[in-house]
Amino acid sequence: MDDPILLESPAVNLTGVPGVNMSQESLVEIRDLNFTYDSRPVLTGINMTIPRGKVVAVMGISGCGKTTTLRLIGGQLKPTSGTVRVGGQVVHELDADGLYALRRRMGMLFQFGALFTDMSVYDNIAFQMREHTDLPEALIHDLVLMKLHAVGLRGAHRLMPAELSGGMARRVALARAIALDPMLMMYDEPFAGLDPISLAIVGELIRKLNDALGASSIVVTHDVQESLKIVDYVYFVSEGKIVAEGTAEDMKNSKVPYVHQFVWGESDGPVPFQYPSRPYGEELMESGVRGG
Amino acid sequence: MVRALRGLGQRVTSRIWRLGYASRFFLAILMYSGTSLRRLHLTIREIYFTGVLSLIIILVSGLFVGMVLGLQGYDTLQRYGSTEALGVLVSLSLVRELGPVVAALLFASRAGSAITAEIGMMKATEQLSAMEMMAVDPISRVVAPRFWGGVISMPLLAALFSAMGIFGGYLVGVQLIGVDEGSFWSQMQASVDFRQDILNGVIKSFVFGIIVSWVAVFEGYDAEPTAEGVSGATTRTVVTSSLAILAADFILTAFMFTGT
Numbered sequence: 164m165d166d167p168i169l170l171e172s173p174a175v176n177l178t179g180v181p182g183v184n185m186s187q188e189s190l191v192e193i194r195d196l197n198f199t200y201d202s203r204p205v206l207t208g209i210n211m212t213i214p215r216g217k218v219v220a221v222m223g224i225s226g227c228g229k230t231t232t233l234r235l236i237g238g239q240l241k242p243t244s245g246t247v248r249v250g251g252q253v254v255h256e257l258d259a260d261g262l263y264a265l266r267r268r269m270g271m272l273f274q275f276g277a278l279f280t281d282m283s284v285y286d287n288i289a290f291q292m293r294e295h296t297d298l299p300e301a302l303i304h305d306l307v308l309m310k311l312h313a314v315g316l317r318g319a320h321r322l323m324p325a326e327l328s329g330g331m332a333r334r335v336a337l338a339r340a341i342a343l344d345p346m347l348m349m350y351d352e353p354f355a356g357l358d359p360i361s362l363a364i365v366g367e368l369i370r371k372l373n374d375a376l377g378a379s380s381i382v383v384t385h386d387v388q389e390s391l392k393i394v395d396y397v398y399f400v401s402e403g404k405i406v407a408e409g410t411a412e413d414m415k416n417s418k419v420p421y422v423h424q425f426v427w428g429e430s431d432g433p434v435p436f437q438y439p440s441r442p443y444g445e446e447l448m449e450s451g452v453r454g455g
Numbered sequence: 456m457v458r459a460l461r462g463l464g465q466r467v468t469s470r471i472w473r474l475g476y477a478s479r480f481f482l483a484i485l486m487y488s489g490t491s492l493r494r495l496h497l498t499i500r501e502i503y504f505t506g507v508l509s510l511i512i513i514l515v516s517g518l519f520v521g522m523v524l525g526l527q528g529y530d531t532l533q534r535y536g537s538t539e540a541l542g543v544l545v546s547l548s549l550v551r552e553l554g555p556v557v558a559a560l561l562f563a564s565r566a567g568s569a570i571t572a573e574i575g576m577m578k579a580t581e582q583l584s585a586m587e588m589m590a591v592d593p594i595s596r597v598v599a600p601r602f603w604g605g606v607i608s609m610p611l612l613a614a615l616f617s618a619m620g621i622f623g624g625y626l627v628g629v630q631l632i633g634v635d636e637g638s639f640w641s642q643m644q645a646s647v648d649f650r651q652d653i654l655n656g657v658i659k660s661f662v663f664g665i666i667v668s669w670v671a672v673f674e675g676y677d678a679e680p681t682a683e684g685v686s687g688a689t690t691r692t693v694v695t696s697s698l699a700i701l702a703a704d705f706i707l708t709a710f711m712f713t714g715t
Contacts, residue, residue: 237588263590277585280576291589294596 190215190347190379191236196245198231198403205231206403209245213347218373218380220390222425223400229383232400233349236381237271238262249347267295270340270378274352276332278324284311284335285320291342310338313375314368330361334368341372348378354386362386366393387426391415399425401433477673484602484672487595491603497596501604505566509612512565513558517549517616520557521623524548528624529632539638543646545624546617550647550656551712554617556704559663561616562609563696567671570601571692574675575685583676598676602668609664610657617656655711662707663700670696 191213198206206228213219221229234240235247238254247254249265257265278287288307292298298306311317314334324332333353340348350369354362370393373380384390391397391411399407399414399422407414407422414426424432440446491498528544574597577583583593621643628634647653671692678688 239584239587263592266588266590269588271585271588273581273585275580277581279582279585280580291591294589294591 188215189213190250191381192246192248193232193236194246194248196232196235196247197243198228198235198240199243200231204403206235206242209400209403209405211398211405213379213381214396215379216373216377217395218370218382218393220382220384220394220397221400222384222387222390222397224385224425227400228403229385229400230351233271233351233381233383236347236349237266237269267291267343268346269349270343270345270347271349272333272336272340272351272353274355275329276324276336278327278332278336278339280324282324283320284316284322284324284327287324287335288320288339288342290339295343306342310342311335313341313372314338315364328361330357330364333357333361333365337365337368337372341376344376344378346378348373348376348380350380350382350384352384352386353382354384354389362389366390369393385425387414387428391426473677476677477669480673480676481669483594484599484669487592488599488603490595491599497600498603498607501600502608505562505570505601505604506608506612509562509565509608510615512561513612513616514619516557516561517554517619518623520553520616521545521549521620521625522627523623524553524620525624525627525632529628529634538634540642541624541628541634542621542639542641542643545628546621546643546647547652549617549620549624550652552704552708554620555613555656555660555663556700558613558616559609559660559667559700560697562605562612562664563667563671563700564693566605566608567667567692567696568689570605570668570671571675571678571689572685574598574601574672575678575680575688578676578678579680579682579685581680593676598672602672605668605671606661606664609667610660613656613660613663651712655707658711659704659707662703666699666703667696670699 189212191211193209193211196206196209197204209228209232211219211221211232221232223229231240235242236249236254238257241255250268252261252265254262254265278284279290282290285307288310289303292303292306308317308320311320314337316331316334316338319327319331319335324335327335337353348369353365353369357365366389369380369382372378382390382394391414394411396410397408397414398405399419401421407417407419409417414422417423417426421433423429524545525541528541528548529538532538532540532544574583577593577597583597586593586596625639629636629639674688674692674695675685678684
């Protein structure tokens with residue numbers, strides 16, 4: 164069953180300050196964003212601000228619209244209404260050239276890396292440099308090794324993606340995403356399917372690279388413990404709406420039932436354990452009558 | 456009844472819509488082909504994968520088809536006392552029809568299905584999305600080189616298929632059965648016309664190359680991003696392109712050879 168309190172109440176700003184209270188100049192601004200797919204609302208009335216230099220997490224259960232938000236920021240989808248501004252530009256109003264120019268200043272880490280399987284690690288990272296710059300190969304070589312060194316995989320530059328473990332593939336994808344020193348990094352479930360060591364390494368890299376590059380980062384995740392260690396601000400999304408926002412500490416201490424259930428991993432709560440169905444007794448009785 | 460009609464209408468509409476989408480996709484490939492031409496190594500790499508790696512199946516099939524033509528042709532011609540025309544029969548059958556058509560059918564199964572599976576898997580593993588997010592157009596970087604690689608490879612493979620087939624016919628007819636070698640080659644040389652036979656065969660194989668490559672890249676790009684989706688797309692590539700080749704062959708033959 165839908166939780167009426169959860170759905171009807173506005174987003175809870177756990178910092179206690181109305182609106183987005185992060186005072187730094189913002190890189191991404193999402194205002195009154197609605198997105199509908201096949202007449203089914205996916206996102207409703209989303210407002211978010213991603214300040215420069217900060218790491219912001221977008222959290223929520225699978226299918227709540229987190230990845231859709233990233234795709235709207237990257238211009239891979241167009242909003243039904245509302246605006247997404249990146250660096251002052253309204254993304255969906257850009258033409259193809261404008262959009263591609265904007266994307267050159269973005270980096271995205273996909274859920275399972277999305278490395279080009281027909282290219283070596285080296286060529287994967289050199290890909291964008293070769294596509295978008297006229298840099299000599301010697302300089303590209305140095306840059307690729309520098310990026311790989313940053314993620315601890317300089318020695319793996321000759322390997323093919325099929326020879327990498329899940330954690331290594333994610334780190335190579337991270338090195339590829341920062342190839343052109345983006346102003347905005349987007350991470351789609353960066354922690355999914357990683358062992359604890361890789362998880363900690365990737366988490367640490369997200370934070371360190373963000374600070375070293377002076378970029379802003381959006382981390383879409385449902386891994387609470389790891390992401391709360393590294394992010395500055397969190398938006399909680401449920402059924403296409405922001406239901407809570409605040410700092411990592413605010414989230415840990417939140418009394419909002421949805422946030423509490425999510426952060427502490429409780430099996431039942433506003434997000435029910437059971438998939439919506441008819442009452443159990445009624446269904447059993449009916450099958451008993453049919454069987455008898 | 457109404458429901459059945461509505462279902463039929465929906466199926467027809469969706470097929471027409473898909474055909475329109477495929478046509479727009481074809482135009483997009485042509486528009487974004489500049490990269491394939493400017494950065495020729497991308498296309499040459501695809502010629503290697505689709506053309507060079509298809510050589511074994513094309514050459515071996517060509518040899519056996521030619522050998523069978525030699526046997527069957529000799530059996531028929533000897534009834535009329537015209538066994539010296541075996542060379543003409545083998546060569547015309549191959550350069551006009553069997554070379555372009557059988558090579559295209561083999562190409563669709565070997566290279567077309569591989570192109571679809573590769574692009575489909577790239578889509579399923581978000582490699583195409585990643586490329587878009589890196590401000591690189593997948594149609595110009597991934598699709599167009601594969602399309603042109605297929606289009607260029609197809610006439611070359613068909614020519615090799617025909618050449619190998621003629622050699623197979625020669626082995627069986629001349630070396631095995633004992634048809635006069637001079638008659639075999641001289642009658643072939645006298646009867647096969649460059650424009651009417653060879654050039655038309657090349658045009659056919661070029662058209663088939665466009666059909667197979669177009670269907671293969673489209674099905675891969677349009678595949679559902681799941682294992683089942685990619686498998687279905689691969690099957691559709693082979694079925695659709697094979698039927699399209701046979702239909703196009705009939706139309707082209709009707710225009711090229713009627714009344715000659």
